[in-house]
Amino acid sequence: xxxxxxxxxxxxxxxxxxxxxxxxxxxxxxxxxxxxxxxxxxxxxxxxxxxxxxxxxxxxxxxxxxxxxxxxxxxxxxxxxxxxxxxxxxxxxxxxxxxxxxxxxxxxxxxxxxxxxxxxxxxxxxxxxxxxxxxxxxxxxxxxxxxxxxxxxxxxxxxxxxxxxxxxxxxxxxxxxxxxxxxxxxx
Amino acid sequence: xxxxxxxxxxxxxxxxxxxxxxxxxxxxxxxxxxxxxxxxxxxxxxxxxxxxxxxxxxxxxxxxxxxxxxxxxxxxxxxxxxxxxxxxxxxxxxxxxxxxxxxxxxxxxxxxxxxxxxxxxxxxxxxxxxxxxxxxxxxxxxxxxxxxxxxxxxxxxxxxxxxxxxxxxxxxxxxxxxxxxxxxxxxxxxxxxxxxxxxxxxxxxxxxxxxxxxxxxxxxxxxxxxxxxxxxxxxxxxxxxxxxxxxxxxxxxxxxxxxxxxxxxxxxxxxxxxxxxxxxxxxxxxxxxxxxxxxxxxxxxxxxxxxxxxxxxxxxxxxxxxxxxxxxxxxxxxxxxxxxxxxxxxxxxxxxxxxxxxxxxxxxxxxxxxxxxxxxxxxxxxxxxxxxxxxxxxxxxxxxxxxxxxxxxxxxxxxxxxxxxxxxxxxxxxxxxxxxxxxxxxxxxxxxxxxxxxxxxxxxxxxxxx
Numbered sequence: 290x291x292x293x294x295x296x297x298x299x300x301x302x303x304x305x306x307x308x309x310x311x312x313x314x315x316x317x318x319x320x321x322x323x324x325x326x327x328x329x330x331x332x333x334x335x336x337x338x339x340x341x342x343x344x345x346x347x348x349x350x351x352x353x354x355x356x357x358x359x360x361x362x363x364x365x366x367x368x369x370x371x372x373x374x375x376x377x378x379x380x381x382x383x384x385x386x387x388x389x390x391x392x393x394x395x396x397x398x399x400x401x402x403x404x405x406x407x408x409x410x411x412x413x414x415x416x417x418x419x420x421x422x423x424x425x426x427x428x429x430x431x432x433x434x435x436x437x438x439x440x441x442x443x444x445x446x447x448x449x450x451x452x453x454x455x456x457x458x459x460x461x462x463x464x465x466x467x468x469x470x471x472x473x474x475x476x
Numbered sequence: 477x478x479x480x481x482x483x484x485x486x487x488x489x490x491x492x493x494x495x496x497x498x499x500x501x502x503x504x505x506x507x508x509x510x511x512x513x514x515x516x517x518x519x520x521x522x523x524x525x526x527x528x529x530x531x532x533x534x535x536x537x538x539x540x541x542x543x544x545x546x547x548x549x550x551x552x553x554x555x556x557x558x559x560x561x562x563x564x565x566x567x568x569x570x571x572x573x574x575x576x577x578x579x580x581x582x583x584x585x586x587x588x589x590x591x592x593x594x595x596x597x598x599x600x601x602x603x604x605x606x607x608x609x610x611x612x613x614x615x616x617x618x619x620x621x622x623x624x625x626x627x628x629x630x631x632x633x634x635x636x637x638x639x640x641x642x643x644x645x646x647x648x649x650x651x652x653x654x655x656x657x658x659x660x661x662x663x664x665x666x667x668x669x670x671x672x673x674x675x676x677x678x679x680x681x682x683x684x685x686x687x688x689x690x691x692x693x694x695x696x697x698x699x700x701x702x703x704x705x706x707x708x709x710x711x712x713x714x715x716x717x718x719x720x721x722x723x724x725x726x727x728x729x730x731x732x733x734x735x736x737x738x739x740x741x742x743x744x745x746x747x748x749x750x751x752x753x754x755x756x757x758x759x760x761x762x763x764x765x766x767x768x769x770x771x772x773x774x775x776x777x778x779x780x781x782x783x784x785x786x787x788x789x790x791x792x793x794x795x796x797x798x799x800x801x802x803x804x805x806x807x808x809x810x811x812x813x814x815x816x817x818x819x820x821x822x823x824x825x826x827x828x829x830x831x832x833x834x835x836x837x838x839x840x841x842x843x844x845x846x847x848x849x850x851x852x853x854x855x856x857x858x859x860x861x862x863x864x865x866x867x868x869x870x871x872x873x874x875x876x877x878x879x880x881x882x883x884x885x886x887x888x889x890x891x892x893x894x895x896x897x898x899x900x901x902x903x904x905x906x907x908x909x910x911x912x913x914x915x916x917x918x919x920x921x922x923x924x925x926x927x928x929x930x931x932x933x934x935x936x937x938x939x940x941x942x
Binding site for chain 1: 841854856857858859861862863864865866867868869870871872873874875876877878879880881882883884885886
């Protein structure tokens with residue numbers, strides 16, 4: 290199993306070419322165009338991205354999951370929490386070439402908007418040229434759940450504490466997923 | 477053992493064409509004098525001519541869309557921009573010219589009418605030639621006629637709304653339509669009137685290289701309800717043909733409009749349509765959009781939610797077979813608080829066909845407590861076909877809930893195996909699964925259309941399975 294921290298490696302083009310290998314990729318608050326190219330079968334690729342926008346932060350991120358060989362899997366999860374006047378512009382593409390039969394490709398983008406002045410633009414694209422595949426993508430953008438906030442407050446938390454707890458829980462999913470592959474992956 | 481691919485081509489269901497018998501045909505190509513002449517023949521008021529001429533200039537300036545399938549094959553100089561089939565509109569079915577009647581008989585207009593249709597307005601070539609409006613509708617003050625008649629008899633009403641929602645500079649094809657539009661329907665439903673039976677119009681193109689540029693305007697006043705159904709069938713031709721329609725709908729406070737399209741143009745047709753709704757407080761707009769035919773379709777029905785509590789829905793089906801590209805989708809623009817929208821798209825691609833979902837959801841500042849739900853499912857039936865999903869979500873407000881999901885898959889082997897173990901042939905099992913896949917949308921369509929749609933899909937499915 291291989292772990293790639295994009296923030297440290299600073300590489301935008303990533304090639305995944307070891308048959309049967311599992312890769313875990315992580316990045317935090319980076320802008321750019323990340324290409325994940327799978328050229329061998331039976332590869333498992335997990336991609337986790339985390340964005341925490343404050344003040345006038347602005348992120349433009351594009352991800353491309355490019356499957357060129359059959360029977361591989363890619364699973365992307367990008368979560369973001371945006372405060373103040375921060376901006377998040379995301380475009381994700383799953384592209385399965387003709388040769389990529391029996392592939393599974395997933396893409397999920399979830400964003401929490403904490404202020405009125407935030408701007409989120411999410412474009413999860415799919416281009417599927419093979420037929421024997423399974424692909425899904427999902428995108429949700431919204432605020433913290435009123436019900437959950439209310440519940441936390443009825444248990445005695447102050448409003449800011451309740452909010453912070455929920456945001457922490459939202460972000461923690463990314464950490465937990467990364468470490469579920471190997472607890473030694475430190476981010 | 478390898479499976480043998482069946483080469484038998486099923487005849488296109490409506491692939492018949494009547495000899496042309498038109499009273500007037502404009503010269504090919506688009507020039508200012510053609511635009512002037514159309515307006516003159518129709519004896520239009522001065523403002524409409526000015527509108528057309530302005531649109532013509534915009535058309536020349538506008539560039540082709542930069543996204544989606546290639547439209548390079550459209551030869552604007554090789555199209556007739558106006559065609560008038562008969563001198564006058566017939567009031568009764570019996571008065572229609574024989575060829576036109578034959579054409580309709582094959583599609584089944586009279587049968588459809590018998591089945592409790594409120595009114596049938598059948599468009600043959602570029603003008604509505606047959607129209608019967610239910611007497612009760614007239615009594616209620618509902619106006620249902622073709623656009624040319626509306627311009628003559630209800631000029632002020634038309635002038636107030638025409639081109640205000642989709643101005644000529646919206647896009648190149650809206651500009652083209654604005655310059656040379658002809659025919660289409662006009663529907664006006666007064667305050668509080670609920671039209672219980674669907675209003676239908678049949679559209680046909682029956683002249684080679686002839687583009688149809690119909691223009692539809694629907695106004696639903698406060699608290700009214702109406703369902704408009706548009707079905708298209710066209711004969712097969714060998715040269716490219718263009719259909720560029722514009723549909724504008726105004727949904728006033730608390731009104732409900734449902735607009736159903738079953739599009740089954742033959743494969744040589746470019747179907748490039750602009751459809752938009754202006755939806756006010758607590759209004760509800762539903763687009764049900766089924767794209768089965770045409771070579772290339774680009775169509776993204778949209779709802780502009782301007783009033784508090786307004787709702788918009790798009791349910792769409794796209795089917796792309798050999799040599800077809802269905803680039804369809806939806807647009808939802810939220811401008812007011814408590815607005816909600818839902819988009820459900822089902823697409824099927826087969827034999828090298830390509831389907832694309834292209835959508836935009838925008839939540840403007842101030843549209844608090846808005847909710848958006850988008851779901852796109854695609855089926856790819858063989859390895860030559862392709863499916864794309866291009867959604868965009870632009871959120872400028874935090875008090876919102878936006879969800880988007882999409883899946884792409886093939887027909888489940890287990891499901892097929894199960895059905896076949898119960899005695900269904902592979903073709904029957906496949907079409908049963910495809911019809912089931914589309915059902916969430918087809919069940920919303922009036923019965924006779926959904927029967928026809930199911931029949932068409934089954935026909936397309938059977939044509940290919942070896």
